[in-house]
Amino acid sequence: MKKYTYTEKKDTRSGFGAGLLEAGRKNPEVVALCADLVGSLKMEAFIKEFPERFFQIGIAEANMIGIAAGLTIGGKVPFTGTFANFSTGRVYDQIRQSVAYSNKNVKICASHAGLTLGEDGATHQILEDIGLMKMLPGMTVINTCDYNQTKAATIAIAEHEGPVYLRFGRPVIPVFTDPDQKFEIGKAWMVNEGTDVTIIATGHMVWKAIEAGEKLAELGIDAEIINIHTIKPLDEEAILKSIKKTGCVVTAEEHNKFGGLGESVARLLSTELPTPQEFVAVNDSFGESGTPDQLMTKYGLDTVNIVEAAQKVIKRKK
Amino acid sequence: MKHTINELEDIASQVRRDIVRMVHGCQSGHPGGSLGCADFMTALYFEVMNHSTDFTMDGKGEDLFFLSNGHISPVFYSVLARSGYFEVSELATFRKLNSRLQGHPTTHEHLPGIRIASGSLGQGMSVAIGAAQAKKLNKDHSIVYTLHGDGELQEGQNWEAIMYAPHNKVDNLIASIDYNGQQIDGPTEKVLSLENLQAKFEAFGWHVIESDGNDMESIVKALHYAKTLTGKGKPILNLMSTQMGAGVDFMMGSHKWHGVAPNDEQLAAALAQLHSTLKDY
Numbered sequence: 001m002k003k004y005t006y007t008e009k010k011d012t013r014s015g016f017g018a019g020l021l022e023a024g025r026k027n028p029e030v031v032a033l034c035a036d037l038v039g040s041l042k043m044e045a046f047i048k049e050f051p052e053r054f055f056q057i058g059i060a061e062a063n064m065i066g067i068a069a070g071l072t073i074g075g076k077v078p079f080t081g082t083f084a085n086f087s088t089g090r091v092y093d094q095i096r097q098s099v100a101y102s103n104k105n106v107k108i109c110a111s112h113a114g115l116t117l118g119e120d121g122a123t124h125q126i127l128e129d130i131g132l133m134k135m136l137p138g139m140t141v142i143n144t145c146d147y148n149q150t151k152a153a154t155i156a157i158a159e160h161e162g163p164v165y166l167r168f169g170r171p172v173i174p175v176f177t178d179p180d181q182k183f184e185i186g187k188a189w190m191v192n193e194g195t196d197v198t199i200i201a202t203g204h205m206v207w208k209a210i211e212a213g214e215k216l217a218e219l220g221i222d223a224e225i226i227n228i229h230t231i232k233p234l235d236e237e238a239i240l241k242s243i244k245k246t247g248c249v250v251t252a253e254e255h256n257k258f259g260g261l262g263e264s265v266a267r268l269l270s271t272e273l274p275t276p277q278e279f280v281a282v283n284d285s286f287g288e289s290g291t292p293d294q295l296m297t298k299y300g301l302d303t304v305n306i307v308e309a310a311q312k313v314i315k316r317k318k
Numbered sequence: 319m320k321h322t323i324n325e326l327e328d329i330a331s332q333v334r335r336d337i338v339r340m341v342h343g344c345q346s347g348h349p350g351g352s353l354g355c356a357d358f359m360t361a362l363y364f365e366v367m368n369h370s371t372d373f374t375m376d377g378k379g380e381d382l383f384f385l386s387n388g389h390i391s392p393v394f395y396s397v398l399a400r401s402g403y404f405e406v407s408e409l410a411t412f413r414k415l416n417s418r419l420q421g422h423p424t425t426h427e428h429l430p431g432i433r434i435a436s437g438s439l440g441q442g443m444s445v446a447i448g449a450a451q452a453k454k455l456n457k458d459h460s461i462v463y464t465l466h467g468d469g470e471l472q473e474g475q476n477w478e479a480i481m482y483a484p485h486n487k488v489d490n491l492i493a494s495i496d497y498n499g500q501q502i503d504g505p506t507e508k509v510l511s512l513e514n515l516q517a518k519f520e521a522f523g524w525h526v527i528e529s530d531g532n533d534m535e536s537i538v539k540a541l542h543y544a545k546t547l548t549g550k551g552k553p554i555l556n557l558m559s560t561q562m563g564a565g566v567d568f569m570m571g572s573h574k575w576h577g578v579a580p581n582d583e584q585l586a587a588a589l590a591q592l593h594s595t596l597k598d599y
Binding site: 058065093 | 375376377378382384424425426433434435436437438440441442443444445446447448449450451452453455456458474475478479481482486
């Protein structure tokens with residue numbers, strides 16, 4: 001097992017804020033919009049440097065999506081910022097018609113996704129957003145795993161033509177990816193090469209997959225770990241290549257098991273390479289109030305759940 | 319004036335012929351609101367707007383128009399074709415398989431003149447505000463025009479946009495309301511009353527003007543006046559009284575022709591009331 005260490009913990013949303021500032025410096029057409037959550041989205045640095053390129057929308061997310069679509073007409077590259085719940089479910093039809101169907105170059109950037117939002121509870125803990133967004137034709141869907149990857153992804157999507165959903169989160173978590181990485185949309189990241197089982201993880205579950213890989217190594221299981229940050233378009237080649245080698249797969253995501261990364265992988269495998277698969281995901285449930293760690297434990301999204309799923313799926317191999 | 323009022327009325331008559339023929343041709347679509355807005359759309363595209371038929375999505379240096387009530391696509395397609403954005407013969411493909419003239423306007427099929435999909439109601443003003451703010455950032459002094467149904471104002475997103483535009487001094491925006499008092503299920507005052515729209519918009523900080531949307535002189539005058547109000551810190555609302563079905567006597571004054579196509583006999587009766595001025599497609 002390749003050794004991963006970290007020296008600090010940071011939130012992915014701060015990676016977004018840093019990336020937005022850099023994207024703004026690189027391209028004068030980059031503009032930002034926010035629905036009354038500037039501090040939560042870490043947009044202050046961008047606003048300070050480019051006040052005329054920031055639009056405070058107020059608590060009106062539908063209007064924000066429409067204004068963002070309109071700003072593209074005139075060549076702007078708008079980044080909208082609010083919580084994941086208000087970025088997707090609340091404004092689904094606005095995104096569908098004014099952004100996706102109209103093929104507008106809008107970057108929908110969503111913080112506080114999933115259970116790790118914590119104490120605010122289920123009203124804010126969206127676990128359905130990946131599914132909602134990946135069903136929209138032409139929508140790119142990205143869920144990043146740490147500060148550095150989020151920053152790099154934010155810069156990368158500014159250079160990508162077309163609508164993008166970028167999902168990240170609230171809590172501070174280990175920073176373990178390369179600070180100078182080049183983020184390639186649609187390209188899997190090989191975290192660890194192995195032979196016994198493939199673990200495909202996204203978002204906050206990537207660090208847990210690494211921890212699981214270390215535990216599995218102690219048990220004599222050689223896990224291959226892949227980070228799928230881009231859920232759509234899916235890096236099918238990387239996934240198939242790995243699973244041809246290992247013959248079984250665990251998917252891990254902070255999302256409902258319905259509609260998430262796991263289903264995307266299952267769809268691929270069912271047609272190309274039928275393979276035993278286990279899902280580490282929320283079991284068709286809403287969340288609740290609690291600390292992020294408590295919630296990840298209660299809803300089965302911990303390191304131990306990945307370890308157990310890997311052991312189980314290995315037994316299912318023929 | 320690029321055209322006399324008579325010339326514009328003649329164009330509007332042809333636009334109305336196009337509308338009833340398009341809707342008849344596919345036996346579906348929305349003639350009522352399309353006919354009611356034929357004069358406005360003709361005034362906008364043939365007289366008021368500074369626009370180029372060499373279509374670019376960004377429309378830099380041009381006035382832009384956004385149709386929020388996308389179901390009146392027949393009138394939109396007709397004025398675009400008659401203005402020269404695409405061949406008028408293409409109007410015959412309206413709502414048919416593989417057409418660029420979808421039931422509701424879309425950029426998806428790359429029809430020149432369309433900059434956003436509309437149909438699901440209430441989204442157009444937000445988009446127009448974004449386009450207007452992009453023009454400001456680009457130091458482009460052109461104007462953004464919109465059209466909205468009155469029933470469409472029941473959609474809440476409008477009021478987010480109506481609140482936002484004055485606060486942010488989006489004063490390069492001229493929104494018009496197709497104020498015909500009708501919607502699918504009946505008169506708006508019965509379905510969900512709009513009450514005093516002028517007072518509502520003014521309370522939100524808009525400059526409101528009124529016009530008769532089925533009187534070419536009134537509508538041209540109102541739009542020219544509206545242009546003089548741009549750049550003064552407030553968005554402009556043209557509250558435009560119209561009759562659903564205007565120009566075809568048996569379609570007028572009722573919500574019944576909102577989304578119903580005429581049969582052969584009704585088509586003939588409608589065309590008999592509308593003289594052909596630019597030749598039918």
